[in-house]
Amino acid sequence: MTTHSEPTIVNIGPHHPSTHGVFRMRLTMDGENILDVEPVIGYLHRGSEKLAEERNYTQVITLTDRMDYVASMTNNQAYVLSCEALAGVTPTERGMYLRVIGAELQRIVSHLVATGFFLQDLGAFATPLMYSMRERERILDLFEMLCGARITVSYMRIGGVFQDAPAEFWPALRRILDDFPAYIDELEGLITDNEIVTYRTKGVGAISGADAINGSLTGPVLRASGVSWDVRVAAPYDVYDRVTFDVPVGDTGDNYDRYLMRIREIRESLKIVEQCVAQIQPGPVRATNAMLFRPPPGESYVPIEAPKGELGFYLVSDGTIAPYRMHVRAPSLINLTLMKQMLVGWKLADAIVSFGSLDVNMGEVDR
């Protein structure tokens, strides 16, 4: 007996636990098989780029916190680097080290969240997520010591950072650096060789290296496809040229590789923080500049390696105190480009997992 089925349109989201925010997928299904995918976005659009045109350069830092709200530090960093390039400001040494420490801790936070939710999407309800949230809390405590905020940090400033780390920051950081390798081992022990995880994720949603480059994918998603491209190595900013670390690269570009890249990058981030702690010297944390930052007319674009991929702020200045135009090169948005290629031909349950493996943040997709 043969069965005959008609394509059905299934709507997922925008409010759905697996969509990591307000993301909507319109799937055309034949039974359980995906025939077509259309991502529908914009539910969290707040017009940050337009808002920036009516604020001065320092005020815009608070807007960048609210883009990728799981990785505010790296958003701050990309923005202030672009401002500094615009005006030719050189940040102080200690400021640069504190920025890199903040950014790498933020990368660990972001990758932990990504891993936790990825497992949640696979159906491992709550346990791995709670494990990663538990470790994330400890790093957020460090951010609270640095600047008083845990999520929307606004820690970095043009020319350095907002304030020096307090005395209690360093022993707390030391404890985290000592404890974390064991935590990552514990988390990996639950996942990496888990039979269900490997069965569900290996070979699923694979993207070839050439396709990934052509689709402008960046970050762990690009490296999982076997392309060794990391902005921290290719164009070192702040003090990344003074630290050594490896760039993990996958081979097949499937969901499993994307997960594995993030776990490996957490270990590399710990190495970077360790080296920064050894190298950092006392000194001023912020270069003195005018109360109102007024760069000369011009434009700048300084890409950085954010946890999700290449993040850059394209700033156009007309010589006033507010940017004439600010454009955010948002890795979360651009990493969605190849979603259709990843999902078509797989089952509905794989769509959820593949989307989770991309680790997009809706605050950054919609801005």
Place this chain on the structure above:
Amino acid sequence: MTTAVTGNELADTVQRRFPEAVEEASEGALRVAPDAIADVCRFLREDALQDFDLLSSLTAVDYVEYFEIVYHLTSIARNASVVLKARVYGREAPALPSVVGVWQGADLQEREAFDLMGVTFTGHPNLKRMLTWEGFQGYPLRRDYLEPPLPYTWPQGG
């Protein structure tokens, strides 16, 4: 460190291949004729000496007299970057060819520029509103955009 290829360096190469295309070459960028943008991009991507395989960023800026479309290109193998620009005039229907055929990564970025800045990319396979919704009036990132007076109602989203 990524080599920033200047517009002046690239101008000769592009000029030789497309005699009409180059409009202005400067330290920061190479500005080409909008009609030639897709051909120039295809050349920069496919030529083995250029090899700009990654479209880092694509955006539009409203300078009131004209719109400037800005392309940040990266070559992964050469570790080099370059900035391309194209100017389109007119506020009613500014348009230039799409580069989706060259880099698929332009897809969502061109849609964003269309949605918020009102620049049409001809040849784009799915050019429609992305961050705002179907039926939204105006282009919010333009310098002359005004919010409609309250109270206002929007048509149902699609």
